[in-house]
Amino acid sequence: MTLISENLQKQGYYTTMAGKWHAGAHFEGQIPMNRGFNSSFCYLNGEEDHYTQVFSMLGGVDLYEDEGPALGKNGTYGGTMYVAHHLQAIKTFVQSGHENIFLYAPFQNTHAPLQVPAEYLNTSITPNGGKQTFFGMIRFLDEGVGKIYSAFTAADLWDNTLLVFSADNGGEQAGQGNNWPLRGGKYTDFEGGVRVSAFASGGFLPEPLRGTSTQELIHICDMWSTFSALAGVSNFDVDERAQSFGGVPPIDSIDVSSVFTTVGGRSARQNITLSSTAFLSHNLKIVFESAGGKNKWVEPQFPAFDNNGSTKGLETPGPRCNPCLFDVVNDPREMHDLSQNASFQQVLGDLWLALNASVLTTFQTGDDGYDGGYTQCVTNDAYKATHGGFIGPLCTKPTRRHSK
Numbered sequence: 001m002t003l004i005s006e007n008l009q010k011q012g013y014y015t016t017m018a019g020k021w022h023a024g025a026h027f028e029g030q031i032p033m034n035r036g037f038n039s040s041f042c043y044l045n046g047e048e049d050h051y052t053q054v055f056s057m058l059g060g061v062d063l064y065e066d067e068g069p070a071l072g073k074n075g076t077y078g079g080t081m082y083v084a085h086h087l088q089a090i091k092t093f094v095q096s097g098h099e100n101i102f103l104y105a106p107f108q109n110t111h112a113p114l115q116v117p118a119e120y121l122n123t124s125i126t127p128n129g130g131k132q133t134f135f136g137m138i139r140f141l142d143e144g145v146g147k148i149y150s151a152f153t154a155a156d157l158w159d160n161t162l163l164v165f166s167a168d169n170g171g172e173q174a175g176q177g178n179n180w181p182l183r184g185g186k187y188t189d190f191e192g193g194v195r196v197s198a199f200a201s202g203g204f205l206p207e208p209l210r211g212t213s214t215q216e217l218i219h220i221c222d223m224w225s226t227f228s229a230l231a232g233v234s235n236f237d238v239d240e241r242a243q244s245f246g247g248v249p250p251i252d253s254i255d256v257s258s259v260f261t262t263v264g265g266r267s268a269r270q271n272i273t274l275s276s277t278a279f280l281s282h283n284l285k286i287v288f289e290s291a292g293g294k295n296k297w298v299e300p301q302f303p304a305f306d307n308n309g310s311t312k313g314l315e316t317p318g319p320r321c322n323p324c325l326f327d328v329v330n331d332p333r334e335m336h337d338l339s340q341n342a343s344f345q346q347v348l349g350d351l352w353l354a355l356n357a358s359v360l361t362t363f364q365t366g367d368d369g370y371d372g373g374y375t376q377c378v379t380n381d382a383y384k385a386t387h388g389g390f391i392g393p394l395c396t397k398p399t400r401r402h403s404k
Contacts, residue, residue: 001242001251001365005102006036007228014038014098018085019078019106021064022046024365027374028393033066039092041065041085043078043108044392050078050108050115060384060391069390077117078108083144090151100231101157105148109137112175116140134176159203162230162260166220167196173294173302180300183318183334188294189278189287190318190334200260208263215329216259216267217282224253226260247368249361271354276362279355283329286339286351291320297333323352373397 003023005015017032018041024030025044032040043062048055053074055062063070073081086105093101109116120136145165152158170193171177173185184190198218201210228236236255242248252273258265271281277288289295295318302314325339325348338344377395384391 001239003035004224004227007233008102008231009036011231011233013100013102014093014096015102016089017104018042018082020108025393026395027372028396029372029374031393039089047112058380058391060389062391064392069387069392071388079140079144083147086148087151090155094155107141109141110134130176161202162204163202164200166198169193170196178298178302180298181333183297184295189274191328191332194274214259217269218256218267219272221253222256225255226257229255229257249363273358276359279351281351283327284347285326285328286323286355287321288323289321292317
């Protein structure tokens, strides 16, 4: 499908990104520069080492700049490099003649592996080394966002900027994350896994909206239509590229720009398909989940010391949901299952049908066999051998031969 960056680039925006890509890298056509970005500095996959940039699953250095591997630039804490790229990109934009900028900053912090420069550690917070590192990574993230804000301010851009900050999922409880008081975390469809920290800021926000909160239903995919609408993209509710391929369902994104522009602005979103086993409609959610494991409640200080058994008293396993029905507005901790309540049998059935219907339009890029003409492929080992141990897209378009 068409990315936000492509929509905005067509509107004349200077588009830039640095950090985690993880949106396809097998084909050369999937790298950021071929998906609507004017500049990029990123790692293509996930969970690379923050210092060496080695991605162990493929056994190579994962660091990519614009059109190719960032040879010789690995070996520095990733967040430091990504922030530096953002700051330089803002300067480049000011000098470029473009009127608008779209800056995508998918920080690697606080993703595993948990690593951070020593100066960001604060041993007075907790005796737990893992938690110290986790908090240090958050501190680094906070500082990095602050530097980007300062650069926008220094360039006299902030007064017309909309900043949207959002986590991509709840905290990973096995990796120092804590979603208290919510149930569950990353890899679950409980509120601890899907209700995330998010805020909007910038001079673009009307002054009466600043410092307020909203309970409107918004999914991260709604930023596609919302940013497109704000940028003046026509027919933003239809992805013509996606429609040109058979089997691709209509986009799920909904324009929620009124939430950012109007006091009391409403979201048109009524429901969210959380996964193939969970569906949210207004305030009611149906969810299927096995007992125990990541299905649990934890205390505010979890984990207090370490994960070797001393925290067992600080977590309460959750029972099986087959399915459960929760009112996540009045019961955000999901402690009161309504699935056996006679008054909710009709809505339970309706949500079950809605979930099953939504699963029918599930689509995963790659499942359709599309190769985009990038059919000249090499092995991962062959790519690394010709690119100094770095990894990258394995398939390119065949080189045309011209006859004399």
